[in-house]
Amino acid sequence: xxxxxxxxxxxxxxxxxxxxxxxxxxxxxxxxxxxxxxxxxxxxxxxxxxxxxxxxxxxxxxxxxxxxxxxxxxxxxxxxxxxxxxxxxxxxxxxxxxxxxxxxxxxxxxxxxxxxxxxxxxxxxxxxxxxxxxxxxxxxxxxxxxxxxxxxxxxxxxxxxxxxxxxxxxxxxxxxxxxxxxxxxxxxxxxxxxxxxxxxxxxxxxxxxxxxxxxxxxxxxxxxxxxxxxxxxxxxxxxxxxxxxxxxxxxxxxxxxxxxxxxxxxxxxxxxxxxxxxxxxxxxxxxxxxxxxxxxxxxxxxxxxxxxxxxxxxxxxxxxxxxxxxxxxxxxxxxxxxxxxxxxxxxxxxxxxxx
Ligand SMILES: Nc1ncnc2c1ncn2[C@@H]1O[C@H](COP(=O)(O)OP(=O)(O)OP(=O)(O)O)[C@@H](O)[C@H]1O
Numbered sequence: 428x429x430x431x432x433x434x435x436x437x438x439x440x441x442x443x444x445x446x447x448x449x450x451x452x453x454x455x456x457x458x459x460x461x462x463x464x465x466x467x468x469x470x471x472x473x474x475x476x477x478x479x480x481x482x483x484x485x486x487x488x489x490x491x492x493x494x495x496x497x498x499x500x501x502x503x504x505x506x507x508x509x510x511x512x513x514x515x516x517x518x519x520x521x522x523x524x525x526x527x528x529x530x531x532x533x534x535x536x537x538x539x540x541x542x543x544x545x546x547x548x549x550x551x552x553x554x555x556x557x558x559x560x561x562x563x564x565x566x567x568x569x570x571x572x573x574x575x576x577x578x579x580x581x582x583x584x585x586x587x588x589x590x591x592x593x594x595x596x597x598x599x600x601x602x603x604x605x606x607x608x609x610x611x612x613x614x615x616x617x618x619x620x621x622x623x624x625x626x627x628x629x630x631x632x633x634x635x636x637x638x639x640x641x642x643x644x645x646x647x648x649x650x651x652x653x654x655x656x657x658x659x660x661x662x663x664x665x666x667x668x669x670x671x672x673x674x675x676x677x678x679x680x681x682x683x684x685x686x687x688x689x690x691x692x693x694x695x696x697x698x699x700x701x702x703x704x705x706x707x708x709x710x711x712x713x714x715x716x717x718x719x720x721x722x723x724x725x726x727x728x729x730x731x732x733x734x735x736x737x738x739x740x741x742x743x744x745x746x747x748x749x750x751x752x753x754x755x756x757x758x759x760x761x762x763x764x765x766x767x768x769x770x771x772x773x774x775x776x777x778x779x780x781x782x
């Protein structure tokens with residue numbers, strides 16, 4: 428097991444990068460704590476695979492260092508990094524039995540058969556594969572095969588980190604949550620550092636203790652799921668996480684107060700704005716917006732039922748503002764006023780939270 432440190436990491440696939448956009452990864456500094464459960468979350472093309480390949484050693488970064496437990500491994504090939512990877516498509520030997528698949532990495536390292544047997548049975552037990560040990564791997568369903576891929580990583584005694592790259596892609600929707608809970612349970616049991624790459628916020632938030640959110644080659648926030656929800660550091664995080672995402676309203680700052688279309692809005696950080704930004708915005712999640720007697724005037728346009736709550740679409744001029752209303756809450760028709768909870772309303776300057 429190991430702590431992984433990425434120091435001033437930058438990567439470009441171009442020979443002579445000049446513009447910011449030429450970098451697939453822009454200066455990353457991340458510490459992955461030993462034994463942590465991390466998700467790497469971001470939209471397609473944001474650099475997740477590039478980062479995974481740098482950690483596993485398949486790709487050498489243009490700049491910066493990768494350290495395992497403080498030791499530099501930037502130039503080491505994958506086989507010397509002791510990383511197990513679980514990909515979108517299960518990697519199993521179809522003609523071998525489940526048992527032999529799990530035993531393979533240990534036999535490959537010359538382990539004694541008695542040790543192999545004990546370890547294979549232990550891991551099969553954890554993954555609910557015991558009953559299938561004698562079956563050919565080809566006969567298993569996709570989730571069974573994915574468990575084998577994971578098991579082949581877990582049996583190895585020398586693994587520093589297990590990296591999952593969109594591991595539930597080929598799993599039937601109704602089995603996804605089962606496998607997801609299994610992964611979480613396994614992490615708690617074995618305590619190996621795990622990095623789970625996905626573009627799906629539900630997968631990321633349910634698996635990880637810490638979520639690393641990436642956008643356009645940058646880490647925009649690292650935090651617990653609750654931090655990402657309650658205090659998104661960037662409007663991108665506000666949009667990307669949460670359903671529906673955070674409301675973003677253009678504003679200006681006057682005398683230390685946020686002002687939206689001439690209406691003063693209480694926030695928790697406008698007083699800290701030091702000037703100098705090209706674009707100022709108020710961010711507030713629909714869960715922290717409520718109908719009131721006065722406040723921001725809006726027109727109610729649509730109500731969607733989301734089960735235990737309703738999502739109300741409203742608009743003030745060109746700016747749309749969503750409101751989440753609980754089962755018992757009243758929803759006015761036509762014209763209404765909105766109030767924002769000041770503790771959860773913040774100002775963003777050029778996308779970044781004002782701190
Ligand atoms: N081999 C390559 N050569 C040139 N550019 C590449 C290469 N691989 C990735 N890129 C570019 O680097 C950027 C990051 O891509 P990357 O595959 O790391 O993103 P991603 O977040 O993993 O996306 P996805 O979820 O679609 O796999 C993208 O702009 C992509 O076009």
